[in-house]
Amino acid sequence: MRRITETRLRTNALLLLTTLLIAACIPLAGYDQQAYQNATSLKAATIAMVEKSSEDDSFAANGAAVEDLLVRLSAAYEYANGVEHNNEAAKNWDDLIGDDDSMVKGWISNWRAGGSISPALLPEIKMQIAEGFDTIICLEANKRQLTACESLKRSE
């Protein structure tokens, strides 16, 4: 009986130590206030720009402002990418603004090609780009505390 108890205790101790060791190796950057602010302020700036994109020939009138926005978005991506153990956040920024298939550059590419986007596309693309930023904001918030994030609940 005593032997069984000792074996069980040893197993328990080993399990606890193993769990601690595994958890100690989990790579996750801490919550970053700057990253959070980058995402919230650039969300507002990007959505304001999206709202202009259905006006006739609006790309020509806003080309310089679009370039400026892209520079600011790239800076936010570089910031996230430069933080150690921040792989998930950096990849999400890349999906949002990385190449021509990214959400923001895809919208700009359509805007540039047609001079403006269809009015019916505006609410849809606005909702998607806002959700892209919300996902980045939610990821950052979850580094601090577990949350499903109100902004990521059903949109309709």
Next chain:
Amino acid sequence: MSKFDDYLDAVMTDAKVLLSSTIKEGKKEAKAILEAHVENSKERLERWTRLLAHGDIKKREFELLINNQITLGRMRLRTVEVIGKRAALDFRNSLRALFIDKAFDIFL
């Protein structure tokens, strides 16, 4: 049983409760994030198909929306990955505190 045995037993009992509650919490958040995406996608796809059929959006705009929706799913999955890591780290931190608290209770 020695005091050390009592200590390990007490830690293990509380650790099991802690693990169960941490996993439950992380699972709840992850499920909410992914289920919302599936529901959103269904409704959006129906709406976009109607817009395309009525000529309200162009084909390349429709493709952009579909591509973005797939991207959003990928982004949400990464957020869920972070939830998993956060839950594991929370468990580690609570377990550390448990080791110390129980030692104070039993040995001092």
